[in-house]
Amino acid sequence: MKGEQRKKIVKTIKIDVDKCNGCRACELICSAFHAAPQYSSNNPRRARIRVVHDPLRDIYVPVYAGEYAAAECAGRDKYTIDGKEYDECSFCRASCPSRDVFKEPDSGLPLKCDMCESEPPLSEPMCVQWCLADALIYEEREEEVEEEEAQEEIEIGLEAMASKHGWQKLLDTAARMSRKG
Amino acid sequence: MRYAETGFNLEVDLTRGNIERVATDPRLTELYLGGLGTNAKILWDRVPPDVEPFSPDNLLIFSTGLLVGTPAVGCNRTIVSTISPQTQLMAFSMMGGFWAPELKYAGYDKVIIRGKSSDLVYLWINDDKVEIRDASHLQGKGTTETAELIRAELKEPNAQVSAIGTAGENRVYFASIEQGKSSASRGGIGAVMGDKGLKAIAVRGSKDIFIARPEEFMALCNEVLEYIKVRRENPIPGVMPILAGLGSPQEMVIHDEKWHTENFAWGNSRVRRKGFWTKEVAEQWTGTMESMRTRLISCHNCPMKCAATISVPGLPTYMMKCFSKLTYTMAAMSDLEFGLSIAQRATEYGVDAFSAPQVMAFALELYEAGILTDQHFPGMPSDNEGRFYWLLDRIVRREGIGDILANGTHWAAEQIGNGAEEYAHNNIKKHEQLPLKLSMLNPIYFLMYSTGEKINITQIEGNFPQAPFVTREEREEFAKDWIQVPNEKIKQHFLDWEPRGEHSIPHYPGVDATCEIVDWQEMMHYIDDATGMCAGLSSFPLKPPYHIHNLPTLISAATGIDLDEEGLKQIARRNRNLVRAVNIRRGMRRKDEKPPADHWKKRFPELETELIDTYYRFKGWNEQGIPTRESLRELSLGYVAADFLKRGILADGEDAPSRETSGQEEET
Numbered sequence: 034m035k036g037e038q039r040k041k042i043v044k045t046i047k048i049d050v051d052k053c054n055g056c057r058a059c060e061l062i063c064s065a066f067h068a069a070p071q072y073s074s075n076n077p078r079r080a081r082i083r084v085v086h087d088p089l090r091d092i093y094v095p096v097y098a099g100e101y102a103a104a105e106c107a108g109r110d111k112y113t114i115d116g117k118e119y120d121e122c123s124f125c126r127a128s129c130p131s132r133d134v135f136k137e138p139d140s141g142l143p144l145k146c147d148m149c150e151s152e153p154p155l156s157e158p159m160c161v162q163w164c165l166a167d168a169l170i171y172e173e174r175e176e177e178v179e180e181e182e183a184q185e186e187i188e189i190g191l192e193a194m195a196s197k198h199g200w201q202k203l204l205d206t207a208a209r210m211s212r213k214g
Numbered sequence: 215m216r217y218a219e220t221g222f223n224l225e226v227d228l229t230r231g232n233i234e235r236v237a238t239d240p241r242l243t244e245l246y247l248g249g250l251g252t253n254a255k256i257l258w259d260r261v262p263p264d265v266e267p268f269s270p271d272n273l274l275i276f277s278t279g280l281l282v283g284t285p286a287v288g289c290n291r292t293i294v295s296t297i298s299p300q301t302q303l304m305a306f307s308m309m310g311g312f313w314a315p316e317l318k319y320a321g322y323d324k325v326i327i328r329g330k331s332s333d334l335v336y337l338w339i340n341d342d343k344v345e346i347r348d349a350s351h352l353q354g355k356g357t358t359e360t361a362e363l364i365r366a367e368l369k370e371p372n373a374q375v376s377a378i379g380t381a382g383e384n385r386v387y388f389a390s391i392e393q394g395k396s397s398a399s400r401g402g403i404g405a406v407m408g409d410k411g412l413k414a415i416a417v418r419g420s421k422d423i424f425i426a427r428p429e430e431f432m433a434l435c436n437e438v439l440e441y442i443k444v445r446r447e448n449p450i451p452g453v454m455p456i457l458a459g460l461g462s463p464q465e466m467v468i469h470d471e472k473w474h475t476e477n478f479a480w481g482n483s484r485v486r487r488k489g490f491w492t493k494e495v496a497e498q499w500t501g502t503m504e505s506m507r508t509r510l511i512s513c514h515n516c517p518m519k520c521a522a523t524i525s526v527p528g529l530p531t532y533m534m535k536c537f538s539k540l541t542y543t544m545a546a547m548s549d550l551e552f553g554l555s556i557a558q559r560a561t562e563y564g565v566d567a568f569s570a571p572q573v574m575a576f577a578l579e580l581y582e583a584g585i586l587t588d589q590h591f592p593g594m595p596s597d598n599e600g601r602f603y604w605l606l607d608r609i610v611r612r613e614g615i616g617d618i619l620a621n622g623t624h625w626a627a628e629q630i631g632n633g634a635e636e637y638a639h640n641n642i643k644k645h646e647q648l649p650l651k652l653s654m655l656n657p658i659y660f661l662m663y664s665t666g667e668k669i670n671i672t673q674i675e676g677n678f679p680q681a682p683f684v685t686r687e688e689r690e691e692f693a694k695d696w697i698q699v700p701n702e703k704i705k706q707h708f709l710d711w712e713p714r715g716e717h718s719i720p721h722y723p724g725v726d727a728t729c730e731i732v733d734w735q736e737m738m739h740y741i742d743d744a745t746g747m748c749a750g751l752s753s754f755p756l757k758p759p760y761h762i763h764n765l766p767t768l769i770s771a772a773t774g775i776d777l778d779e780e781g782l783k784q785i786a787r788r789n790r791n792l793v794r795a796v797n798i799r800r801g802m803r804r805k806d807e808k809p810p811a812d813h814w815k816k817r818f819p820e821l822e823t824e825l826i827d828t829y830y831r832f833k834g835w836n837e838q839g840i841p842t843r844e845s846l847r848e849l850s851l852g853y854v855a856a857d858f859l860k861r862g863i864l865a866d867g868e869d870a871p872s873r874e875t876s877g878q879e880e881e882t
């Protein structure tokens with residue numbers, strides 16, 4: 034079964050860790066942009082981007098805040114790239130109980146990058162605009178995507194009902210209802 | 215509600231182990247802004263002139279600048295002020311990096327240290343939680359090493375750490391305070407930290423910094439970013455590469471060292487080596503830098519990347535910036551590989567990269583001259599490079615001859631005697647200077663060298679070109695978009711300034727014009743040191759993004775303080791005079807205000823006297839360089855005038871700027 038085709042804007046921030054100089058301008062400006070009123074304060078700890086930064090080991094990883102995770106992962110990952118050992122979870126975007134990043138420092142509420150969504154829209158997200166090192170490059174592209182989501186939702190719903198009532202009962206009901214309609 | 219600043223200082227008494235969070239008076243911000251300005255006020259109020267640098271009553275102040283921690287690009291300075299063991303005057307070294315913004319985020323504008331701890335300790339500031347912790351296990355550890363160990367034991371990989379090394383612990387008079395890629399090196403402030411038994415200050419913060427008029431402020435910040443991009447695309451034509459762009463001199467990027475290696479003096483600031491920069495040397499040095507430099511790195515909120523991580527094979531990685539690239543190399547008459555290697559050890563020990571190499575070259579010159587002999591150097595290796603390492607180790611541990619050398623060339627020479635004084639030839643106010651020996655007196659530099667109280671030329675020179683441009687066309691081209699210049703008069707001085715003939719140094723710019731130019735350049739530095747702005751984006755380079763026409767609005771929008779150009783100039787003058795007042799009260803006078811005697815070959819005693827006389831008058835100082843009662847009152851520094859009168863530094867009725875020339879005896 035094929036869903037309908039539709040257009041979707043995919044927003045990407047390309048991160049070139051080799052160009053990062055560790056200035057943390059991205060963190061600072063993100064927090065200022067999201068302050069209320071806008072720019073009235075800043076605090077890198079509220080940023081939705083975080084630069085994992087260890088100059089002596091030449092580690093520079095700007096990471097964007099992703100989804101909130103209610104529980105920490107069952108296991109951890111630890112990368113070595115080009116001979117450089119990264120700390121556990123260095124590349125993870127989750128606001129997760131195992132660490133204190135991507136959380137409001139006072140309330141502990143999770144933070145998530147919203148690509149600086151605003152009205153009118155920005156030409157580029159703030160962190161990208163303030164990264165003069167070009168470590169962060171913004172790209173938008175259009176993609177044709179199948180209308181899969183609605184389909185998926187129905188399936189999930191049906192699955193749930195089936196597990197509750199059994200497939201046979203569900204099919205009988207569907208047949209009876211469709212005859213009526 | 216306080217804007218840009220936090221409104222709190224941390225007062226730490228190391229004798230009693232007492233820590234207090236103290237609210238500051240907002241009126242002081244209006245009068246002195248912050249940073250150096252309020253540091254000077256505190257030193258004036260609380261450190262009487264009879265307090266010795268190594269007294270528990272001496273204060274060691276770590277201050278943020280007023281705008282540090284705001285989005286103002288490149289505003290990240292820590293201004294460390296104390297009384298210097300070497301000059302016995304006020305020292306106020308600055309460092310970039312990340313420490314000051316972190317302190318602001320932790321909720322403090324300054325950390326004021328007094329007293330002395332009997333055991334080595336470090337301070338851990340984590341927002342409202344502040345503790346003095348044992349540092350006995352860190353004794354003798356390097357500065358970078360210390361920072362790593364502290365971060366590990368606190369389990370705070372993002373804590374920012376300022377630390378001293380062995381040199382500071384042993385009170386070497388040119389010990390630095392190091393903080394990753396940055397350091398506060400000049401004036402021996404690391405020795406005062408060591409004397410207080412304080413190994414390091416670690417800080418982590420998670421609080422907000424507020425802006426009074428956000429929209430206006432951000433518009434200015436964005437303009438600054440745009441201008442930085444414009445300047446990146448448009449280096450200034452006709453000047454050497456390190457002066458063409460913004461930032462601290464781009465020593466980590468630019469490989470062409472012809473200018474430094476052929477114009478600066480090698481050894482104990484003695485030899486100029488014309489023709490040194492051959493193709494082979496260029497290739498070798500470029501290869502060294504490219505193979506050892508891992509990455510170019512920036513300070514907090516700045517795109518300029520003035521520093522680099524350096525990994526010398528077989529040695530731990532460290533960070534380097536500016537001219538420290540060449541000071542060891544040139545003092546030892548060696549090559550860049552040696553320079554980058556010994557700098558690693560020197561950074562861990564925590565010594566100033568201007569003074570330390572010069573002190574070592576001075577010692578070896580005394581040895582060659584027979585003033586110091588074999589008995590002073592037992593076991594010293596015979597190879598040149600080996601000797602430098604050997605001396606460095608002895609100096610930071612104060613072993614043998616190292617104990618004398620650790621006091622810097624001035625005091626060491628005095629102690630050694632026997633004609634050694636002649637060899638301590640590159641000092642101003644007892645402090646080692648850039649190794650530079652030139653021919654024709656330059657009136658602008660003469661005044662800056664003589665009267666600057668940072669006692670370091672790179673901390674006072676700036677926005678006015680260092681040398682005239684050759685053709686009128688080039689000058690007009692430069693002046694066309696020279697928005698930073700404070701007035702048309704100064705622009706005209708530049709347009710008329712020529713390399714040769716009637717309009718050239720030493721008699722052009724004229725005495726009055728020279729005073730105006732020097733005053734402008736100095737004023738910009740005093741503003742930066744109060745706001746915490748990096749000189750590399752403001753007072754130091756040609757055509758910087760920050761200047762006297764946009765800074766008043768920037769400061770005003772950030773803080774909410776009403777401020778126009780005149781207001782800001784007045785504050786800069788106030789701070790300038792207050793720093794001078796601290797030093798005057800400690801005995802500094804006209805006789806101390808002179809460049810190294812051999813800095814220029816061609817000297818002009820009458821002109822020099824006239825320059826000093828005129829500049830003192832211009833500044834509102836009397837013929838001894840003491841701010842007059844009248845000018846102090848105009849600057850709301852009546853309390854300084856009162857103190858001067860009480861101490862007999864100024865006498866009733868004789869405080870008007872003198873028109874007499876009374877400095878002649880010093881000029882010969």
Ligand code: SF4
Pocket residue numbers: 052053054055056057058059060084095163164165166167168169
């Ligand atoms: S602004 Fe760019 S260079 Fe600076 S830390 Fe962020 S990603 Fe790195």
Ligand code: SF4
Pocket residue numbers: 062063064066080081082097098145146147148149150158159160161
């Ligand atoms: S895209 Fe916007 S919200 Fe996301 S990290 Fe960058 S500045 Fe913050």
Ligand code: SF4
Pocket residue numbers: 288289290310311460461462511512513514516517518519520521748749750751
């Ligand atoms: S210009 Fe250079 S020294 Fe100044 S703040 Fe920027 S990176 Fe640091």
